[in-house]
Amino acid sequence: MKVSMIVAIGKQRQIGADNKMLWRISDEFQHFKKTTMGHTLLMGRKSFESIGKPLPGRNTIIITRDENYRADGCEVVHSVEEGIELAKKKGEDELFISGGGQIYELGLPYTEKLYLSIVDFNGDADIYFPEYKQYDWKLTHKEDHVSNLAWELQVLEKEARPV
Numbered sequence: 001m002k003v004s005m006i007v008a009i010g011k012q013r014q015i016g017a018d019n020k021m022l023w024r025i026s027d028e029f030q031h032f033k034k035t036t037m038g039h040t041l042l043m044g045r046k047s048f049e050s051i052g053k054p055l056p057g058r059n060t061i062i063i064t065r066d067e068n069y070r071a072d073g074c075e076v077v078h079s080v081e082e083g084i085e086l087a088k089k090k091g092e093d094e095l096f097i098s099g100g101g102q103i104y105e106l107g108l109p110y111t112e113k114l115y116l117s118i119v120d121f122n123g124d125a126d127i128y129f130p131e132y133k134q135y136d137w138k139l140t141h142k143e144d145h146v147s148n149l150a151w152e153l154q155v156l157e158k159e160a161r162p163v
């Protein structure tokens with residue numbers, strides 16, 4: 001199973017404020033939908049509550065420290081590692097770590113493929129994406145989009161570290 005991550009970031013790696021997204025860009029949303037459809041999403045409890053329901057056509061695994069947490073139509077785990085193992089056990093071929101800030105931070109070391117939308121946004125945020133350039137990535141795909149906000153899709157694959 002491939003461990004992927006999908007995110008939309010601003011120019012300073014902003015990803016959210018007040019537990020909400022910072023923009024609405026319909027073709028970026030379509031890209032998220034098309035890329036993740038039929039797969040499993042692994043997300044933090046706050047991101048899940050910000051969306052409010054499982055996204056149709058995808059399996060949702062929520063990460064929380066709360067042992068009693070339940071959400072209809074979703075599975076609940078208590079670590080990123082447990083989420084990865086659960087998706088693997090269920091036969092998933094590509095898992096998408098899909099936020100938010102805390103879970104991106106925890107999931108980045110496991111991420112093999114990063115679907116990164118870089119949005120032309122310079123405003124404020126209270127949640128940021130981690131410094132992903134701490135890893136070496138190979139750019140395998142790039143697309144420019146012009147919408148209500150311009151955004152660029154970069155697909156990055158982690159370079160294997162020499163042992």
Ligand SMILES: NC(=O)c1ccc[n+]([C@@H]2O[C@H](COP(=O)([O-])OP(=O)(O)OC[C@H]3O[C@@H](n4cnc5c(N)ncnc54)[C@H](OP(=O)(O)O)[C@@H]3O)[C@@H](O)[C@H]2O)c1
Pocket residue numbers: 006007008009014015016017018019020021022043044045046047048050063064065066078079080098099100101102103104106127
């Ligand atoms: N731009 C994008 O692509 C994008 C994508 C997704 C989300 N977002 C944004 O990101 C923001 C939310 O991010 P966030 O960082 O506040 O929250 P988050 O990562 O979505 O969720 C945080 C929660 O995850 C659980 N958690 C964290 N570390 C854990 C650990 N080690 N073990 C077990 N559970 C753990 C905790 O849940 P409990 O408190 O229940 O224990 C914690 O409160 C929102 O603004 C959202 O809109 C943006």
